Amino acid sequence: MDYTVFTGARIFDGERFHEDSALVVGDGRVQAITSCNDRPEAAEHVELDGGVLSPGFIDAQVNGGGGRLLNEDPTPESMYVIADAHRRFGTTALLPTLITDVGSATTHAIEAAIEAVKGERGVVGLHLEGPHLSPARKGAHLPELMRPVEDSDVESFIRAREAIGTLLVTIAAEQVTPRQVQALNEGGVIVSLGHSDCSADEAEARFDAGARGVTHLFNAMSQLGHRTPGLVGAALDHPLAWCGIIADGHHVDPRALRIALRAKRGEGRLFFVTDAMPLVGSDANSFELNGRTVYRKTGDFCSKIVLADGTLAGADIDMASTIRYGVGMLELPLAEALRMATAYPARFLRLADRGHLSPGARADLVHINDGIEATATWIGSKPA
Known part of the structure; x- marks a missing residue:
């Protein structure tokens, strides 16, 4: 076996840091x-200049990047362009996300994902955010396309999951x-509740039935009242509900997120998603979504993405910036902020060999400097 040894950086294994250590990878795993003194002698050596070597970031909700929006072009090529754009910021595994659209768009996205996951480009599944959402909590989605789930939809989702591997549906x-x-849960489909005006009892019944979490906690959902x-x-x-959060300074006030971080109980955790739109990794300042123009507007921490009426329409943030926001604004230790971009989304998505650096895990890696900026990535130990 040919080995590659990484030294010169603190190593974050998905749970904790290792100081003065070497990461040994071989055959992409x-x-x-180990200690630097015990590393294999006959190995390629990658010497890093300080910083942190971490599992690559995992993003369960990515609408676009690099100028591409999945809804506008649901093809394998678009999925790869999106993945390439986000890899610059440390994301080595993501789910391209299709928001509410006509049925043919969903069909094309499923077909594209079946092909895209075969490549070693960072596409690891598909997220369908709609059309089974509530018009009362539509956000930037088109309410006229929303409808209840039918049993035929359940069968279609299960078949798609079997072909793709990882399928997340927001309902x-x-x-x-x-x-x-x-x-759906028994068929391997990951169900996330979102864009919902439900009661707590309705939500709890679906968590108990196997719904695994919620999509962008606080946004487009019934809020927390004392009764x-x-x-x-x-x-x-x-205790079993995982919560994706958009941490960009626009979608949720940092005080609300800090409260949620302290309040969450049980195995489920809060984890980062970007909900990124095509402008990430692009110099453009607008794009089209379902025939409507979406604009980039300047913000304090990062830009925000809005429709003409001011409705938020996704985010203009990458995962490295999200981690910086977590450390700087949510008062998270760096280890916990990294877990929220690596180990936690991997557990939520049931990606057993990602999000950690235990023996046998995929060698999907990111090196970040002291400013929490991604300087290099590897997919299956190959520079990406």
């Missing part, structure tokens, strides 16, 4: 974290029955 609790959630906890309250209280 992690072999060991409003009021658009799906607990029986359908159970069938009506809503989807936010149910998600924070249910």
Whole structure:
């Protein structure tokens, strides 16, 4: 076996840091974290200039990047362009995300994902955010395309999951029955509740049936009240519910996120998603979404993406910037901020060999400097 040894940086293994250590990889997999003195002699040596070597970032919600929007061109090529754009910022695994659209777009996105996951380009599945959402919490989605889940949809999702490997679907609790959630979960489909005006009881029934979490906590969902906890309250209280969060300074006030981080109980955790749009990795200042123009507007931490009426329409942030926001604004230790971009999304998505650097894990890696900027990435130990 040909080995590559990484030294010169602190090593974050998905849970904790290792000082003065070497990461040994071979055949695209992690072999060991060892002392620098015990590294294999006959190996390629990569000497890093300080900083941190971490598992590559994992993003469960990426609408676009590099000037491409999946809805506008649901093809394998677009998925690769999106993945390439986000890799510059440390993301080595992502789910291209299709928001509510006509049925043919969903079909094309599924077909594209089946092909795209075969390449070693960072596309590891597909996220379908709609059309089974609530018009009452539509956000930037088109309400006229929203509808309840039918049993034929359940069968189609399960077939798609079998062909793709990882399929995440965002569904409003009021658009799906607990029986359908159970069938989807048993078929390997990851169900996330979102764009929902449901009660806490409705949400809890679907978590108990197998819904795994919520999509962009706080945004486009029933809020936490002292007598009506809503989807936010149910998600924070249910021990098995994972919560994706958009941490960009626009979607959620940092005080609300800090409260949520302290409140979340059980195995489920908060994890970062970007909800990124095509402008990430692009110099453009606008794009088209379902026939509507979306604009980039200057913000304090990062730009925001809005429709003409001011409605937020995704985000203009990358994962490295999200981690910086977590450390700087959410008061997270760097280790926890990294877990929220690596280990936690990997567990949520059931990607057992990603998000950590235990022996046998994929050698998908990112090196970040002291400013939490990505300087290099590797996919399967190959420079990417």
